[in-house]
Amino acid sequence: MKFVLIAFMVILILTLIKKAYKNTKDIKLNEMKINQDPSNAYNPTLSILQLSDLHLENISITPEELYEKLKDKKIDLIALTGDFLDRKRTIPKLVPYLEVLNKLDAKHGIFAVLGNHDYVLKKVHLETLIGLLEKYNCKVLRNENETISIKGQRVNIIGIDDFSTKRSQLDSSYKEIQPGTNLVLTHDPNIVLHMQNYHFDYLLSGHFHGGQICYPRAYHLAKMGKLARMNKIKGFHMQDGKPYYISEGLGQTGVNIRVGSRPEITIHELALTTAKNQGLEAI
Numbered sequence: 001m002k003f004v005l006i007a008f009m010v011i012l013i014l015t016l017i018k019k020a021y022k023n024t025k026d027i028k029l030n031e032m033k034i035n036q037d038p039s040n041a042y043n044p045t046l047s048i049l050q051l052s053d054l055h056l057e058n059i060s061i062t063p064e065e066l067y068e069k070l071k072d073k074k075i076d077l078i079a080l081t082g083d084f085l086d087r088k089r090t091i092p093k094l095v096p097y098l099e100v101l102n103k104l105d106a107k108h109g110i111f112a113v114l115g116n117h118d119y120v121l122k123k124v125h126l127e128t129l130i131g132l133l134e135k136y137n138c139k140v141l142r143n144e145n146e147t148i149s150i151k152g153q154r155v156n157i158i159g160i161d162d163f164s165t166k167r168s169q170l171d172s173s174y175k176e177i178q179p180g181t182n183l184v185l186t187h188d189p190n191i192v193l194h195m196q197n198y199h200f201d202y203l204l205s206g207h208f209h210g211g212q213i214c215y216p217r218a219y220h221l222a223k224m225g226k227l228a229r230m231n232k233i234k235g236f237h238m239q240d241g242k243p244y245y246i247s248e249g250l251g252q253t254g255v256n257i258r259v260g261s262r263p264e265i266t267i268h269e270l271a272l273t274t275a276k277n278q279g280l281e282a283i
Contacts (some may be wrong), residue, residue, distance in 0.1 A: 005143020006192065007142075011017070018100045018138045019157070020213075020257035020259050021256060021260060023257065023258040023259065023261075023262060023265060024058070024252055024256060024257065024258050025060055025061075025263075026217070026263070027060055027069075027108060027250070027262065027263045027264070027265060028262050028263070028264055028265070029062055029131050029238045029264075029265045029266075030264060030266045030267070031104050031266075031267045031268075031269070032232070032236065032245065032266060032267070032268045032269065033269045033271075033274070034202050034243060034268055034269065034270045034271065035243070035270060035271040036269075036271050038074065043271050044150050044153055044155075044271075044272045044274065045270060045271050046076050046077060046150060046155060046181075046269070046270045046271050046272060047073075047074045047075055047076045047077070047184070047267060047268070047269050048075075048076065048077050048078070048079050048204070048267065048268040048269075048270060048271075049070065049073070049075045049077070049078045049079065049104070049265070049266075049267055050078075050079045050080075050081060050204050050245070050247055050265075050266040050267070050268060051079075051081075051247075051250060051265060052080070052081040052082065052083070052138050052187075052204075052205070052206030052207075052247035052249045052264075053081075053082070053083040053115070053207070053247065053248075053249025053250060053251055054080075054083065054084050054085070054094075054095075054097065054249070054250050054251050055083055055084075055085065055086075055117065055235070055249070055250070055251025055252055055253055056084060056085040056093045056094060056165070057085060057087060057088045057090055057251070057253075058084070058251050058252040058253065058256040059123050059141060059250055059251040060250055060251060060252070060263040061155045061208060061212055061250060061263070062147070063096035063097050063099065063100045063101075066097065066100050066102075066130075066265075067100045067103060069254065069265060070100075070104055070265070071104070073104045073267060074110050075104055075267070076077045076106060076107050076220070077106050077107075077108040077109060077110075077111065077148070077157075078101055078104065078106045078109070078110040079111055079112075079185050079204050080110065080111070080112035080133075080138065080185075081112075081113055081115070081181075081185055081186065081187055081204050081205055081247065082112075082113050082114050082115025082116075082118060082162065082186075082187030082206060083102065083115030083116065083117040083118060083119075083130070083187060083206065083207070083249070084114075084115075084117075084118055084129065084133075084249075085118070085121075086117040086118065086120040086121065087120075087121075087123040088121060088122075090173060091125070091129055091132060091134065092130055094129075094132060094133075095132070095136075096179070098133070098136035098138070100131070100137070101136070101138075101266070102136055102137055104137050108148045108150070108155075108231070108277040109137065109139060109148070110137055110138040110139065110142060111138070111139050111146070111157050111159065111185060111243045112133055112135075112138045112139065112140050112141070112159075112185075113140070113141055113159045113160065113161065113162070113185045113186055113187055114130075114140070114142065114161065114162055115185065115187035115188070115206070115207065115211055116162050116165050116187065116188070116207075117253070118222050119162060120166050126242055127129070128203055132138075138158075139157075141170040142159065142161045142167075142173065143155065143159070143160060143161045143167070143168070143172040143173045143184065144159060144173065144175070145156070145157060145158045145174065145175070145176075145177060146159075147175060147178070147180070150272060152208075153180065153181065153272045153273075154178060154179065154180030154181070155180055155181045155183060155272060156177055156178070156180050156181065156182045156183065157183055157185065158173050158177070158182055158183065158184045158200070159173065159184075159185050159187075159210060160173045160184060160185070160186040160191055161173075161184075162187045162190040163186065163187070163188035163190050163194075164187070164190070164207070164224070164225070165273070168186070168191055168194075170191075170194070170195065170198050171233060174198055175200075180273070181201045181270070181272045181273045182199055182201050182202075182204040183200070183201065183202055183203075183204070183270065184200040184202070184204070184244075185196070185203075185205075186203065186204075186205050187205060187206055187207050187211070188205065188225070189203070189205035189206075189207060189208075189227055189232075189246050190224075190225035191229050192205075192227075192239040192240075192242070192244050193226060193227070193239065195239070195240070195242075196240055199242070200242055201242070201243075201270070202243055202244070202245070202268070202270050203242070203243070203244035203245070204244070204245050204268070205244065205245065205246050206246065206247040206248075206249050207224070207246070207248060208221060208224065208227075208228060208233040208234065208248075209246030209248055209249045209252065209253070209258075209261060210233060210234035210246075210249070210260075210261030210262070210264070211233050211234070211260060212252055212253070212254075212257075212258055212259075212261055212262050213255075213257065213258065213259045213260070213261075214259055214260030214261060215259065215260070216260060217231060218231075218233055218260075218261075220237065221233060227246075227274075232246070233246060234247070234261070234264075245266070245268065246263040247264050248261050248262060248263065248270050249263065249264060250264065250265065251263070254262045
């Protein structure tokens with residue numbers, strides 16, 4: 001009887017592990033509409049593809065599969081919100097994914113920020129990662145900002161470096177910002193709790209993987225900051241009246257399984273705020 005019980009438990013555990021691994025292949029494509037004003041159908045919008053937490057050691061999708069999912073989507077800008085990898089030998093694996101992103105031909109380019117796992121790399125290998133991103137037309141923002149113009153409206157792309165590793169510098173990130181729509185890219189969403197005096201119209205982040213393993217809540221994330229303890233670990237939220245989004249990410253860390261979470265690709269359609277006298281030519 002004892003042997004039968006042990007065998008049953010082993011089979012049950014193996015079945016659950018198999019299902020949890022299968023969950024890593026069950027990728028969802030979410031489409032969000034932000035700040036839409038039904039009374040103003042002519043308000044320009046920006047279509048943003050967000051990919052986060054690729055964790056190339058355990059990524060859930062091949063470059064070819066990624067392209068097939070996105071090739072028919074309208075994409076104006078690509079935002080990569082950190083945690084590409086944490087092992088130097090994985091860096092070459094990034095190349096085919098960057099080739100796919102370039103093939104999508106986002107009109108306003110590719111912007112990236114780094115995450116805590118990227119900073120596991122030692123300096124020379126971190127610079128190799130950054131150099132590779134830049135080689136494939138990704139603008140890596142480390143507490144700095146860039147400006148694009150859409151139909152005469154200014155959009156400030158603000159890249160805040162990783163909060164969890166104490167690299168965020170808000171003053172530097174917002175330096176010389178002019179009036180316009182403020183789109184913030186960062187890895188750890190906990191930074192929103194410190195941005196009362198820094199305006200953003202939308203903030204994109206990742207970091208939590210939606211818990212990755214939830215039973216039913218991701219109690220193991222408690223050490224990852226106040227948002228996790230508030231169970232704000234994925235999806236759309238508001239802070240001080242400002243909207244932000246936490247992606248569940250495309251890859252996994254540690255054990256390559258997911259329970260109560262799914263890998264995510266997100267397309268955000270952001271309505272732009274009106275800012276007069278921006279001094280930018282229409283594109």
